[in-house]
Amino acid sequence: MDDKFSHLTEEGELTMVDVGTKEQTQRLAMARGEVVLSAKTLDLLMAKALPKGDVLATAKIAGIMAAKKTAELIPLCHGLNLSYVDLRFAVDVQRQRIVIDSEIRCTDRTGAEMEALMAVQMAAMTIYDMCKAVQKDIVIGPCRLIHKSGGRGGTYDAMPDEDTE
Secondary structure (H helix, E strand, O other): OOOOOOOEOOOOOEOOOOOOOOOOEEEEEEEEEEEEOOHHHHHHHHOOOOOOOOHHHHHHHHHHHHHHOHHHHOOOOOOOOEEEEEEEEEEEOOOOEEEEEEEEEEEEOOOOHHHHHHHHHHHHHHHHHHHOOOOOOOEEEEEEEEEEEOOOOOOEEOOOOOOOO
């Protein structure tokens, strides 16, 4: 692995990485995060009885929108031509949480890791926003890249974590 920071010039100034000479390859990135809710809030969410409506449908749309706008929000991040964005939600009643998985695909010169993470984070914040009327102490938990493939960096798979798997 190269220890050089790709976003710094030899003089230590910030720069956007030039990916123009890189070959376009199929890219896949997946991220996972979670939102911890009270039993009462989780029950209301599953019954679609929260004051703001269908939380998970709205969170899915928010995550997709966020993935598409990642380059507008993260400095030095390249805009990608995304071919697929999806978010999936698993309600874990026993642990009072919603596990959020994102999947991003594109054919481009740079990876989609930031888009996958952005999608999960925005979905989590949307869940918070839509549930805050009934619960203020919602916890947005760990969020991490769980898979990436394509490009010179090859494939990365996160080690399983019992708390988020």
